[in-house]
Amino acid sequence: MTELELSGITVRFGGLTALQDVGLAVGPHQVHGVIGPNGAGKTTLFNVACGFVQPDSGHVVRRGERVERLRPRDLPGLGMARTLQGLGLFDRMTVLDNVMVGADHHARSGFLGSLLALPRAGADERALRDRALRVLDDLGVASYADRFPPSLPYPIRKRVALARALVSEPDLLLLDEPASGLSAGEMDELGDLVRALTARMSVLLVEHHMDLVMRVCDEITVLDFGKVIAHGTPDEVRNDPAVLAAYLGEDVH
Incomplete structure (x- = not known):
């Protein structure tokens, strides 16, 4: 198939x-x-x-x-996941937060749970953070996790965009x-x-x-x-x- x-x-x-x-x-x-x-x-x-x-x-x-x-x-x-020519990174979010956006659908409690500060939401966020860090590490850019995209060289931003796609597994x-x-x-x-x-x-x-x-x-x-x-x-x-x-x-x- x-x-x-x-x-x-x-x-x-x-x-x-x-x-x-x-x-x-x-x-x-x-x-x-x-x-x-x-x-x-x-x-x-x-x-x-x-x-x-x-x-x-x-x-x-x-x-x-x-x-x-x-x-x-x-x-x-x-x-399925995709990357685009224009990268599409959020300039005012850190590299780590940008990548976590790509995995957000894994969070079972979802956005509402985060707003209500439910316990499940906190566990999901920690799991997403760990997954995002692992993917960044696999791509050799984990050291940039706390940086903002505009401050990074273009090839690094390309890897961040790829990490955001890969984090959804x-x-x-x-x-x-x-x-x-x-x-x-x-x-x-x-x-x-x-x-x-x-x-x-x-x-x-x-x-x-x-x-x-x-x-x-x-x-x-x-x-x-x-x-x-x-x-x-x-x-x-x-x-x-x-x-x-x-x-x-x-x-x-």
Whole structure:
């Protein structure tokens, strides 16, 4: 059974067709990459998988069950988490508090319990704090737990955003251009981290850094002008004439 399947996805914005009959499947403990030239539809497809965009046709299937009208708020309950290009960290919250936000759905007493200062709420908050610290430590940024995001270098903030997604302990992680703004060495570290994550989850990766994609992905789907033009292993995609033509700006017949 696949972890995530997008089938027959078509998205239109007015007279523009951003995606046309696009499909892909993410297998268990697999990194599935989505690549393509600028304007190919990568971000739109990612937003469909996250529930930010509702497709005009097609459907999203999570572990064999169709998800009707997926919304971002539904992701934790489906065992999914995502990062975004813009990080989305709260500047006036510490790193630790930012990460704890990502795990808040684990707290059984919820927000109301916190307001009422119920005993269960205090235990939940301590458990969330411990989980967040562990994830920050795993990513090598626990020393920044009490700092505020604006005071941190961009690569550190990227790890904090990743920690916020991982703290929910997802089975499926959606990564939107995680390598943007990173140096070559930092990308190598990211690649090692993404591969290590497959021991406990699957990953859907949207990325334009080809070296990273070819290194970490088990399968790759290639988009161009909103359509799938190739799919396969890194070696198969690397040598596909349609992929080469799309990136070189040539016509393919």
